[in-house]
Amino acid sequence: MIEQHATLSRQAICQLPKAELHLHIEGTLEPQLALALAERNHIALPYASLEELRKQYAFTNLQSFLDLYYQLMGTLKTSEDFRDLMIAYLEHAHDDGVRHAEIFFDPQVHVHNGLDYNMVLDGLLAGMQYGRENFGITSSLILCIVRDMPVEDAHRILDLAAPRADELCGIGLDSAEVGYPPELFDEVFARARAMGLHVVAHAGEEGPSSYVEQALNILHVERIDHGVRAIDDAQVVQQCARDRIGMTSCPLSNRRLQVVDDISKLPLRALLEAGVPVSVHSDDPAYFGGYIADNYQALANIGFSAAELAQFAQHSIETSFIDEHERQTLLKELEQWRAQYVA
Ligand code: HPA
Numbered sequence: 001m002i003e004q005h006a007t008l009s010r011q012a013i014c015q016l017p018k019a020e021l022h023l024h025i026e027g028t029l030e031p032q033l034a035l036a037l038a039e040r041n042h043i044a045l046p047y048a049s050l051e052e053l054r055k056q057y058a059f060t061n062l063q064s065f066l067d068l069y070y071q072l073m074g075t076l077k078t079s080e081d082f083r084d085l086m087i088a089y090l091e092h093a094h095d096d097g098v099r100h101a102e103i104f105f106d107p108q109v110h111v112h113n114g115l116d117y118n119m120v121l122d123g124l125l126a127g128m129q130y131g132r133e134n135f136g137i138t139s140s141l142i143l144c145i146v147r148d149m150p151v152e153d154a155h156r157i158l159d160l161a162a163p164r165a166d167e168l169c170g171i172g173l174d175s176a177e178v179g180y181p182p183e184l185f186d187e188v189f190a191r192a193r194a195m196g197l198h199v200v201a202h203a204g205e206e207g208p209s210s211y212v213e214q215a216l217n218i219l220h221v222e223r224i225d226h227g228v229r230a231i232d233d234a235q236v237v238q239q240c241a242r243d244r245i246g247m248t249s250c251p252l253s254n255r256r257l258q259v260v261d262d263i264s265k266l267p268l269r270a271l272l273e274a275g276v277p278v279s280v281h282s283d284d285p286a287y288f289g290g291y292i293a294d295n296y297q298a299l300a301n302i303g304f305s306a307a308e309l310a311q312f313a314q315h316s317i318e319t320s321f322i323d324e325h326e327r328q329t330l331l332k333e334l335e336q337w338r339a340q341y342v343a
């Protein structure tokens, strides 16, 4: 007999209360907008049309994506550009049932493109305020260190960030992974922790489980971003479960960057069974073919149950850096969702 299972409706997926914990704001720059900004800001891009630009999205690995991502980032120039980008994202996130978002940005790249750190920050914060007032979505910023830029450059961005550290939520680590182990950034992260910032890092996306282990034990991260390769080391998995280290999985990203050739190969069920608080997110939705509800949908389509999706959402709320009152409110909403959709 063919096993029947009721797939959740799109509406149910969008109503599931969730936190977005792995989202690069620059990764929400849609190709149409990049071309429009290039024209408005007089930036020459080597693509004559949207069709030509779209052909660049057939990525073979992380670096092939990063090359385009950094190139298109060069079209962002003004405070309004950053504000508009943030508002467009938060509106989409709101439609997808995101109640709270912790959002990465890459200021080292913007400063290298000649922009002022405070101008970028002001634009993003203005967009976040708009999102709070108009969509009721709370959000905070995580400054990502670009790991394939020199360590001294990471220190320089912290120098710029320090006077307004209280306007940030955390520090992260992103960009090309292999050859740039977390231990290179031990002093940078120690400084950020001393500034009162929460600490996360991309690890185990293309790099080995030893990079996850370094992120945990040298950078003292509270969440691991991606963490796919953690599964290769039982001790790392146990440590994440024991210490409630969140793991922010991005299925559509992992497939598009060929981290796995099929979403079903991600170790999500093994991590759930081991007790790791793994959650589901969108990474760079304009590049990878979907926002957060599309990522949940992709898992529903391959047989993840309503109970499992609710577990991912619960982990996103539990491992977010929101205040306890907001956390309890969201967990109660999640219970109501379960009462309706989990048999
Ligand atoms: O998925 C990613 N990995 C590393 N760096 C990134 N910068 C944006 N997205 C990513």
Ligand SMILES: [Zn+2]
Pocket: 022, 023, 024, 174, 202, 225, 283, 284
């Ligand atoms: Zn990422």
